[in-house]
Each structure stands twice: as C-alpha cells, then as structure tokens.
Amino acid sequence: MSEYKEQYTFGMDFGTSDFKFGPITCGDAPKILRNRGYFPDRDSIMMRALNQAPEIVVGDDVPLYLQSSEDLSSRLVYPMRNGVIDRGDNRSWRVVNEISRFGLDMFRPKPEHGFEGFYVVASLSSVSPRYMYESLFETMTAAAKDGLVKAATVISQPFAVAIGHGVTTCVVVESGHGNTQVCPISSYPIRSALVAVNRGGGEANSITAEILKDLGYGDLAREEAFVRRVKEDLGLLPMNLERAVKAAKDSPAKFRARFKVPGTRVEVDFAEKSWQRFLIGEYVFNPQNELFQSYVTRGMPRPKDVKIGDAVFEGMIDFGEAIVRSVERCPVELQPLLYKEILLSGGNFSWQSPEKLRDFATDAPTKMKALLKEKGIKGVSVKMTKNPQHSVWHGCIIYGYAVPENYGWNWERMEGWLPGAA
Amino acid sequence: MDGIGSAWRDGSLAQPNLVNIRQRIRQRFTSAGLVESPIVDNGPSPDIFFQGEDTSVRVVILDESGWGNRQAFLNSIMKATALAGKSSRTYLALPKSAASLTDARLFHERGIGLFTYDHRNVEEALPARYFEMESVAVPQTSEAVDHRLESEIRELRAQIDTLERTVQSLSEELMSLKRMPSAPEPVESFPSTRTLAPITAAESLPTFFAGNPWLEVLSRRGREEARIAR
Numbered sequence: 001m002s003e004y005k006e007q008y009t010f011g012m013d014f015g016t017s018d019f020k021f022g023p024i025t026c027g028d029a030p031k032i033l034r035n036r037g038y039f040p041d042r043d044s045i046m047m048r049a050l051n052q053a054p055e056i057v058v059g060d061d062v063p064l065y066l067q068s069s070e071d072l073s074s075r076l077v078y079p080m081r082n083g084v085i086d087r088g089d090n091r092s093w094r095v096v097n098e099i100s101r102f103g104l105d106m107f108r109p110k111p112e113h114g115f116e117g118f119y120v121v122a123s124l125s126s127v128s129p130r131y132m133y134e135s136l137f138e139t140m141t142a143a144a145k146d147g148l149v150k151a152a153t154v155i156s157q158p159f160a161v162a163i164g165h166g167v168t169t170c171v172v173v174e175s176g177h178g179n180t181q182v183c184p185i186s187s188y189p190i191r192s193a194l195v196a197v198n199r200g201g202g203e204a205n206s207i208t209a210e211i212l213k214d215l216g217y218g219d220l221a222r223e224e225a226f227v228r229r230v231k232e233d234l235g236l237l238p239m240n241l242e243r244a245v246k247a248a249k250d251s252p253a254k255f256r257a258r259f260k261v262p263g264t265r266v267e268v269d270f271a272e273k274s275w276q277r278f279l280i281g282e283y284v285f286n287p288q289n290e291l292f293q294s295y296v297t298r299g300m301p302r303p304k305d306v307k308i309g310d311a312v313f314e315g316m317i318d319f320g321e322a323i324v325r326s327v328e329r330c331p332v333e334l335q336p337l338l339y340k341e342i343l344l345s346g347g348n349f350s351w352q353s354p355e356k357l358r359d360f361a362t363d364a365p366t367k368m369k370a371l372l373k374e375k376g377i378k379g380v381s382v383k384m385t386k387n388p389q390h391s392v393w394h395g396c397i398i399y400g401y402a403v404p405e406n407y408g409w410n411w412e413r414m415e416g417w418l419p420g421a422a
Numbered sequence: 423m424d425g426i427g428s429a430w431r432d433g434s435l436a437q438p439n440l441v442n443i444r445q446r447i448r449q450r451f452t453s454a455g456l457v458e459s460p461i462v463d464n465g466p467s468p469d470i471f472f473q474g475e476d477t478s479v480r481v482v483i484l485d486e487s488g489w490g491n492r493q494a495f496l497n498s499i500m501k502a503t504a505l506a507g508k509s510s511r512t513y514l515a516l517p518k519s520a521a522s523l524t525d526a527r528l529f530h531e532r533g534i535g536l537f538t539y540d541h542r543n544v545e546e547a548l549p550a551r552y553f554e555m556e557s558v559a560v561p562q563t564s565e566a567v568d569h570r571l572e573s574e575i576r577e578l579r580a581q582i583d584t585l586e587r588t589v590q591s592l593s594e595e596l597m598s599l600k601r602m603p604s605a606p607e608p609v610e611s612f613p614s615t616r617t618l619a620p621i622t623a624a625e626s627l628p629t630f631f632a633g634n635p636w637l638e639v640l641s642r643r644g645r646e647e648a649r650i651a652r
Contacts, residue, residue: 024627162636164630168636398636401637404644416644
C-alpha cells in the first residue's frame with residue numbers, strides 16, 4: 001500500500017439523510033453533514049438587500065438561509081431521499097456536485113505538502129443506475145481539474161458495509177429511508193442476486209402518521225420530524241404481531257406509552273391504543289398482515305412495486321422472503337455460507353426492546369431470524385453492523401487504501417479507479 | 423470544522439514505534455497465511471516467529487534505540503546469523519536510517535533477509551534465502567549427529583568472527599560520521615520521484631483496519647484477473 005494513500009484516501013457515503021465524508025486521516029469517524037442543499041429565493045427583498053445569496057447552500061450554513069416553512073418542500077432538496085436520482089433532476093445533481101466539492105475543499109491540504117489529489121471512493125445505493133455513476137464521475141473529473149482528485153471510484157453501499165464490517169462472504173441488508181437493498185457478497189458484490197424492496201423508514205413514518213391521526217393528533221401528524229420522533233421513541237418491533245397485540249389489548253397499562261416533546265406542551269399518549277405501537281415495526285418488516293388493511297382502506301398508500309432506474313423495487317415482500325430470494329439466485333454451494341453471515345445496516349434496523357416488554361418486542365436481528373425460520377431457513381446468523389452509522393465510510397476508506405492504483409475502472413465489473421483527469 | 427484535518431497538515435514526522443513495526447511485520451506474514459508462534463528460547467525479546475504448513479519465518483528486530491548501542495546492534499546481528507538456516511527464512515529488521523550504512527552483500531551471502539522500517543513503512547529490502555526444513559526426522563546415529571553438530575558449530579564460529587569484524591568496521595564508520603560537524607541527511611533507500619513534505623501522517627491506520635481480511639482481498643484486485651487471463 002502506498003504512503004500517499006495512507007494520507008490521501010477519501011471516502012464519501014451518500015446516505016438518504018446524511019453525507020459522511022473525509023480522508024483516512026479522520027481516524028474512525030468521518031465528518032457528517034445533512035445530505036441536502038437549499039436553493040434560496042434570490043428574488044426576495046432580504047436577499048437582494050444583502051446581495052449575497054448564493055445559488056445553492058449546503059453544509060452547516062443551510063439553517064442561516066432558510067426562509068418560510070412553506071418554501072421548504074420546494075427549496076430544500078434531499079437528493080438521495082429514495083436512493084436514486086432521476087437523470088433529469090438537475091437540482092438534486094447540483095446538490096450532489098456542491099456537497100462533494102464542499103467536502104473535498106474542507107480537507108484540501110496546503111499545496112506544499114506534495115498533494116496531487118485525493119483517491120476518492122464514493123458509495124451509492126446498490127440499485128443506482130449507470131447514469132448516476134457517470135454523473136458522479138463528472139463531478140470528480142471537475143474536481144480533478146482543480147487538483148482535488150487524483151482518481152475516483154464508486155462502490156455500492158452494501159459492498160462498503162461488508163468491507164467495513166470485515167466479512168468477505170455475507171448477505172448485506174441495507175435499509176434506508178426510502179428503500180431496502182439485499183445484496184449477497186462473495187469477495188465481489190453478486191449483482192445478479194440483488195433484491196430491492198420499495199420499503200424503508202419512510203413507510204414506518206407513514207403508518208405512525210396514520211396512527212397519530214387516529215389518536216387525534218392529526219395536526220402534528222403532518223410534521224415529518226415529529227412523526228419520526230414518535231416512531232423512534234414509541235415504535236416497537238413485535239416478535240409475533242398477533243400475540244403482541246393480544247397481550248397489549250389484555251393489559252394496556254403494561255404497554256402504555258407517552259411521548260412529550262421537550263420544551264413544548266405537546267404530549268402524545270397512546271393510552272388504551274398502545275397495542276398500535278407494534279404495528280410500526282411490523283409494517284417495515286412485513287406489511288402483509290391483514291391488520292394493516294384498515295389503514296390502506298382509509299387512504300394510506302400501500303408500498304408499490306416500482307421501477308427506479310434499472311431496478312424493480314418490490315413493495316409488499318417481507319424481509320425474510322427478500323433475503324431468501326436473493327440468496328437463492330446464488331450458487332447452491334455458496335448459499336449456506338451466505339445464511340451464516342447476514343448483516344443488517346441502516347437506521348431502519350434500530351428498534352428498541354424495553355426490558356419489561358422483552359417477551360413481545362424484539363430487535364431487528366431476532367425478528368429477521370424469525371422471518372427466515374418461517375421460510376424453513378434455520379441456523380442463520382444475523383447481526384447488526386458494528387458501527388451502523390460509519391460502516392459505509394469505513395468500507396470506502398479500506399477499499400480506497402487497499403485497491404492498487406493501476407486497477408482501472410471497468411463498467412462490466414463496476415470497480416476500479418477512474419483517473420481524475422480522464 | 424472540528425480540527426480533524428489540521429492534525430495532518432502540520433507537525434512533524436513521528437518516530438518509529440516498536441509495537442507498530444511488529445504489527446506491520448505481523449500483518450505481512452499473517453496475510454500470507456502464516457501464524458505467529460511464541461518464542462520460548464529466550465526472555466523478553468522484540469523478535470517474532472511465524473509458522474505455516476511447511477515453512478517458518480523468524481524476524482530479529484533491531485530497535486531504533488539499539489542502533490546507537492553497539493552491544494545491542496552486535497547482539498541482533500549475531501542472533502540473526504546464528505538463526506539463519508534454523509527457520510525456512512530469517513530476517514533482520516533495521517531502521518531505514520541504518521540500512522544505508524549496511525552492506526547487504528554480507529547478509530545476502532548468509533541467506534539473511536533484511537527489512538527496513540521508518541515511521542510509516544516496513545519494506546523488504548533484501549529477500550531471505552529459503553532453507554529447506556526437514557519435516558520428517560530421519561533416524562541418525564548419535565555419532566553422526568555429534569559430527570554434524572560439531573561442523574555446524576565450527577561454521578557458526580567462523581560466521582560470527584566475520585560478522586564481528588564487519589560490525590567493528592561499521593561501528594567505527596558510524597562513530598566517525600557522528601564526529602563530523604554536521605550530520606548528513608539520512609540516505610533514502612529507494613529513489614523517490616516525488617518529495618512528500620513533512621506532513622503528520624496518521625500515526626497508524628484507523629482502528630477499523632485491524633485484522634480486516636478485505637485488505638488482502640482488495641489488494642489482489644487486478645492481479646487475479648491478470649492471472650486468470652494468462
């Protein structure tokens with residue numbers, strides 16, 4: 001490994017909510033920014049008076065430019081919200097370009113230090129179509145012209161997770177806000193076995209919002225940040241939904257949950273409807289239960305099968321079935337090895353299991369094992385990644401450091417270095 | 423910014439660290455499938471011993487602090503010489519600054535390999551000769567064993583004499599260099615096309631690198647395909 005890369009390997013993880021980035025010299029934790037950009041209203045009187053509004057703002061300065069909350073949905077852009085950016089979505093691509101340059105500039109070394117540009121490893125969703133790679137390479141080529149990039153590459157997030165976790169044969173299940181990707185790895189990502197599910201943290205938010213409406217908190221249910229807090233604080237993942245719901249209906253006091261927003265008078269009390277806490281977790285893992293039908297009937301959108309880029313995302317498939325389908329696309333000889341190492345990654349797998357409810361509420365690995373057992377798959381090992389927040393960035397850094405400089409980019413294998421100035 | 427970047431922009435080069443050197447040597451051989459084995463023949467020692475299926479490697483490490491100490495230096499060289507042929511490969515690890523003053527031919531003749539190290543890297547400057555080790559003990563008469571041992575001891579004594587003379591002359595050379603008014607810049611072992619300024623590099627790689635099998639897997643990228651193509 002070269003001395004140069006010991007200093008100038010740079011990782012970029014384009015997550016749905018956060019952009020994690022930084023050189024190898026950051027140590028174990030990267031710099032983290034919200035993966036978003038704000039397009040200020042440059043025609044507003046204040047902006048004209050100040051005469052300083054940039055076309056786009058990224059990083060920690062975004063809150064300084066926020067204008068009315070009505071404008072947020074149109075001016076505040078989260079480019080990776082669904083893991084995939086449309087080819088013609090120019091504003092999202094502007095944000096990706098700007099935030100990448102922002103990250104590289106933040107760590108630009110002094111010129112006299114022999115710096116010839118970073119070896120940049122960016123990580124995208126495994127279902128990203130080719131044009132996303134091409135657009136990101138264009139961004140890197142532009143940065144190379146300014147001396148910031150020596151060579152660049154793009155790897156998929158599940159592959160980066162496997163590298164960061166240190167397992168060479170495994171199945172990575174990466175669940176973000178908009179979707180979930182199941183990707184087997186055996187020294188290389190097995191792309192032909194990739195299964196994408198059109199369900200993620202966003203669906204848990206949707207059902208939480210419906211539950212809040214039923215409880216009489218319709219006004220609050222419109223605020224996404226509030227709904228997310230309720231989901232994280234009160235949502236539970238049942239080991240067995242029917243059993244958990246019955247127990248909660250029989251003794252509601254034991255399962256009662258309240259959530260008070262700090263610094264406000266707002267409090268949410270599930271009271272005798274506390275059994276609905278279990279619906280939140282179950283909906284993410286398995287939305288097929290008939291208990292969800294009443295919400296769908298009243299207008300909650302059901303996760304649909306969609307085609308994004310080149311990939312079909314199935315909406316209603318449960319996570320156990322998604323893993324089985326993915327593994328069964330691999331050689332039979334490899335399948336037992338893959339089941340022995342299933343890695344769960346992403347904030348969507350962080351479910352609390354309170355001590356007093358342990359018989360009914362469980363964590364993501366245990367739930368996943370139960371779903372696989374229903375399909376006749378036993379003796380599996382399911383783990384959370386060691387460091388869910390940073391594992392993709394760790395994988396990028398290790399990849400950038402270890403892969404030889406002369407290993408050129410190849411569109412068939414989707415790996416290798418693209419010289420920055422190409 | 424939280425200061426993450428500033429640490430490696432300024433500052434000075436770190437000193438080689440014995441633990442770090444051992445770790446790098448360990449990484450090199452364990453990634454080649456060897457397993458580190460404890461050394462039972464002497465007390466506290468910086469040396470490392472590795473064993474594989476049909477091979478064994480011994481690395482005698484001369485700590486940077488021992489470089490100025492004639493006794494320690496002599497001891498390391500003599501130990502390496504005595505051990506040559508006892509393992510499949512025997513190496514001596516020297517500070518890079520010392521390597522430029524060392525005549526590698528002497529080690530080459532005896533089959534001893536050389537590693538050079540600095541604060542960043544451990545590099546194989548001279549490969550060790552491979553000595554075939556007997557995996558199956560052949561029954562021998564005690565007379566034959568005695569005879570073989572005697573001749574080995576004679577050979578070793580001769581080697582030690584030669585080395586003592588070499589070390590003596592090296593030591594004198596070193597002393598004369600130290601007496602010079604201004605010490606010359608350390609000589610680089612390998613020509614460099616680019617000068618890296620004295621940036622503070624990461625003291626060591628981040629902790630998540632430790633024991634990660636992907637380092638070996640990914641470092642073979644490209645080579646595997648070339649081999650398949652051939």
